[in-house]
Amino acid sequence: MVDPRLSVINARLNRISRIIAVSSGKGGVGKSVVATTLAFALARCGCKVGLFDLDFTGPSTHIILGAHQVQPKEEKGLIPPTVDGLEYMSLIYFVGDNPTPFRGEDTSNALIELLTITLWDKLDFLVIDMPPGIGDAFLDLVRLIHRIEFLIVTTPSMLAFETVKKQAELLCEQKMQIIGLIENMKADKSESVELGTRRLGLMYLGAIPFDPQVEEAIGKPQKLMQTSAAEALRKIAETAILKGKNQR
């Protein structure tokens, strides 16, 4: 029997113009900070934006947002709270702060449930903080959500890029739409990630400088948006994402 929730999911996402999945083949590259900052950057360009944390290995955008006091409202589904102007929903509302050893099937089920019951408003963008890697949760999301556009995050480290490359190749094989690749926490002038990205046939969207102020701005969105990292992401949002929107 087909799970009846599956047909509900894309109906739920119907009023969202674009769905951007911030992904990384490797954890710890700053994916969650990039997703959160990007959501704010798009909002500051006048768009209505949602942020959806589906990182099963450890949701963390609520820490970045400092959103400890908010909860979704129940009303024939879950209505995402508004946090600093973003519609916000996270897996953390399901799992709480406890350790959550999800097995493959539980992950699929929790994911389907969360996608089914969340009632997003009409949005220009939904930014998803994806699970890292290409495990169950990642594969399920790719299967469940249509019209997904991938934004891939790496760091300058070759260890990170080698792993990220595999994810990118997998997405290319599956003919998924990839906006491009962002090089996060850049501290030198090396061009190896940029060259490697072009070799994959993907757009290199730019580098986000390593900025120690980002760590201090965790939990303080206003401060986060004043970092040089936020400024770099704002430019990427304008040139690669909003411009992309007009061209569609």
Place this chain on the structure above:
Amino acid sequence: MVDPRLSVINARLNRISRIIAVSSGKGGVGKSVVATTLAFALARCGCKVGLFDLDFTGPSTHIILGAHQVQPKEEKGLIPPTVDGLEYMSLIYFVGDNPTPFRGEDTSNALIELLTITLWDKLDFLVIDMPPGIGDAFLDLVRLIHRIEFLIVTTPSMLAFETVKKQAELLCEQKMQIIGLIENMKADKSESVELGTRRLGLMYLGAIPFDPQVEEAIGKPQKLMQTSAAEALRKIAETAILKGKNQR
């Protein structure tokens, strides 16, 4: 029916004195570099050491070792090649350099297979580079390998530590043996990870300084062992791991 391979696994690991699982609730904290460097540090103290890369989200120790030309030898099982004095085995010999979207069950199966067919020599230590997080592969390893001792790696970032904390709590709940926690890539004097570790009732084993030379030493084990990171790990190996051995 019980998988007959399951009883073989612990027989295979019988000739290994101690099994150390280098783990992290979060990816990208430098777990693979710590595992590799620790394996070398133990070897330089005169121990016979194996390094086993079971990071399903992206095996990378072969890149750190620069071990591109070696392959395990088949002989009623797989005999790990020797790389710079370490017995070495990696998932990469199974999956190759292709993207590997393992589903939960495939992961379990690949893991069981790899544990069953690898013929380790008599070893003082087997250092395992664990999959990050607490997903299927991690849970399977905890279930399949007895006598496992955990070494948990975090960075100073509160985002990393919050996720790592959950993994530590899960291991504590399951009464697993935890050697302690290592704070990797430390660049300032903040004590929050140390205090947080003690609050969990765990040993804080020390900090490994952030050292840009580590990135340059990827693929060059000799150079890696000359970094300040390796020096810090050597001390941790001596005080927390080898000393622990004498006390047992």
